[in-house]
């Protein structure tokens with residue numbers, strides 16, 4: 037009898053089994069790619085340590101235990117995870133980014149390392165959503181050139197910083213060649229934008245990272261009066 041329900045049961049069971057098998061396969065596959073990406077991040081960052089001069093970037097921030105420091109445009113947390121021990125357990129790192137996935141990877145890495153003073157913040161394009169007057173230092177590495185409206189971002193940072201709070205910007209200088217450059221920003225532009233808002237310039241290094249045949253990076257340290 038083709039319409040007898042007892043004949044359909046084995047087909048339903050098989051279908052259910054196949055759906056479960058596919059779901060389990062997809063779950064394992066996602067978990068595998070996730071852990072693989074976590075591992076790749078560690079590998080890439082270990083290589084980056086050799087040229088990015090993270091120790092000098094942290095020194096420029098002049099952090100103390102208990103400070104609140106912001107990593108603005110944190111990505112998956114290259115600097116956030118280094119800032120965390122610098123402010124110790126009673127301090128905090130606010131890692132701001134627009135990308136939920138990057139923040140999720142960063143959050144996972146911080147949890148796996150027991151770095152509980154890291155807090156992720158989903159920013160808006162023109163608003164990093166920082167607490168007013170509560171921040172000791174802000175780092176913007178390889179991100180300033182991506183800001184759609186730098187003046188607005190600077191305004192938010194200025195309001196978030198405590199008096200004497202530091203802002204450290206690290207970015208790539210445009211190459212001397214003609215053409216459209218979207219992954220770099222001239223140091224002089226950033227310097228004048230910060231000065232216009234009332235920041236004091238503490239120091240600037242035009243050739244912070246200067247590797248033959250590679251991008252030139254600059255570093256700028258500013259201070260809220």
Ligand SMILES: C[S@@+](CC[C@H](N)C(=O)[O-])C[C@H]1O[C@@H](n2cnc3c(N)ncnc32)[C@H](O)[C@@H]1O
Pocket residue numbers: 108109110111112113114115132133134135138159160161162163164176177178179182183184
């Ligand atoms: C090139 S990545 C650099 C990430 C990290 N700072 C580093 O050095 O590894 C730039 C990051 O800035 C983020 N970003 C760009 N504009 C932003 C904005 N207005 N507010 C917050 N994050 C922003 C991007 O989503 C991206 O993750």
